Amino acid sequence: MLSGKEKSRRDKLVTEVEAIVNESGDPHGFDAAAWVDNWLHQSVPALGGRTPAQHLETDDGFALLIRLLRQSQAGTYS
Template sequence: MNQEISDARSAARSENDFEWLHHAFTLEKRTRAKALGAEGASNKRHSVAVVAIGGDKSITVDFRKFYEVGPMEQVCIVKRGVNACLVDVLAVSMQMPKEKLISTLGLTRATIQRKSRQQAALSSNESSRVVGVGKLIGQVQMMADESGTSEDFDAAAWMAQWWDQPLPALNGGCPRDLMDTAEGQVMVSLLLGRLQRAVYA
């Protein structure tokens, strides 16, 4: 896990901080560290999330920006392809082994490793699944915000645990089993919406 954090940091320190995520992200340091490429951020068309690399160890992501992005903007991002390093960022944020995330999303390990080394873009199909995870985490964060329980709540870690739970609504299946297709991710999003409505009922 520490190596994944180190790799993500190294990628972010290049001059092309914003290019390596192919316009899908705006990267910046937290207040204790010098901002990375802040001037270039304002010129990027697709700014989906802020990935903040903490002064010492942590990587945090504002996943709410994933959830808030409009359908057309998401289509543009997916078609362009997000950088394979985003898989590392998600794995660190979700506190789960990268191998498990790759398997859950139905991605090919060798392909992800190769593209991560090259800081290359994922295919549109791969990007769709990876961005979809970010949107689901963002949905959970928004739900927590609306309920007033978001303080100290880690939506990414919660998602990593929740999607391993067998659910009656899925006939005993786990949300994780649906994460390897865009259609399955839509089903998980609808399920989260139903859970939220049940809380307020």
């Protein structure tokens, strides 16, 4: 269960994903909220095997998630 702050950040991630898909793909039929909800609970190698949900609590963790999404749009990872 996400806290109020985590829900707000989740909503910002949804907005970020919607923008990425609108800029780089075909948004027709794509459910950004469902995608984010699924992604939040998957182990991500770029996060050291942790889930994105584990990073929602802190400012640094949230910034890392935004950066990771933007890097995925550009096809770059660091």
